[in-house]
Amino acid sequence: MDAKTHQKLVELYKSVELLPTDQEVEDKKNGKRKRKVPLQHGHSQLDWVKKHNAIQSNTLYQGHGKIPLSEFKKHNTVQDAWTVYKGAVYNITEYFTYHPGGDTELARAAGHDCTKIFEFTHSWVNFESMMAKNLIGYLIPDDMI
Numbered sequence: 791m792d793a794k795t796h797q798k799l800v801e802l803y804k805s806v807e808l809l810p811t812d813q814e815v816e817d818k819k820n821g822k823r824k825r826k827v828p829l830q831h832g833h834s835q836l837d838w839v840k841k842h843n844a845i846q847s848n849t850l851y852q853g854h855g856k857i858p859l860s861e862f863k864k865h866n867t868v869q870d871a872w873t874v875y876k877g878a879v880y881n882i883t884e885y886f887t888y889h890p891g892g893d894t895e896l897a898r899a900a901g902h903d904c905t906k907i908f909e910f911t912h913s914w915v916n917f918e919s920m921m922a923k924n925l926i927g928y929l930i931p932d933d934m935i
């Protein structure tokens with residue numbers, strides 16, 4: 791990839807990036823952590839792993855996996871949630887009822903690049919392995935399609 795394209799992609803991810811709020815940064819400094827929420831029976835992390843192992847991988851968006859920004863941004867609700875993690879786009883809709891931090895927190899990721907806030911909140915969680923089969927493509931600018 792040439793330097794210009796690289797720069798364009800960096801700017802693209804920034805345009806949808808979600809950062810922790812000042813309050814969240816402050817709370818973390820003071821050792822204050824957000825609570826986990828109670829999940830429904832059968833929705834533990836182990837249940838997610840089992841379900842994830844059993845499902846088929848998502849097919850890539852339109853076969854090629856190149857997702858223009860304007861398309862990505864449409865998927866910003868709990869019922870239809872896409873997120874970017876390290877440049878890759880994942881459909882996280884199915885994970886909502888399994889997220890230990892609750893659906894309100896996870897909803898913040900929908901339609902955004904959640905890389906930074908994800909690492910800020912739980913750097914020990916392995917996003918790629920948990921969501922491997924929900925990978926649907928890679929974010930690109932509208933004019934690169």
Ligand code: HEM
Binds near residue numbers: 808889890907912
């Ligand atoms: C905007 C994005 C997200 C936010 C703000 C967020 C927030 C949180 C919060 C507040 C907790 C509970 C506190 C804690 O355990 O320290 C949590 C737990 C957790 N979240 Fe997220 N989350 C996000 C995205 C995700 C995603 C996409 C995944 C899966 C790939 C995920 C997986 C987990 C797991 C596995 C835990 C439990 C951690 C543990 O047991 O130590 N989260 N999240």
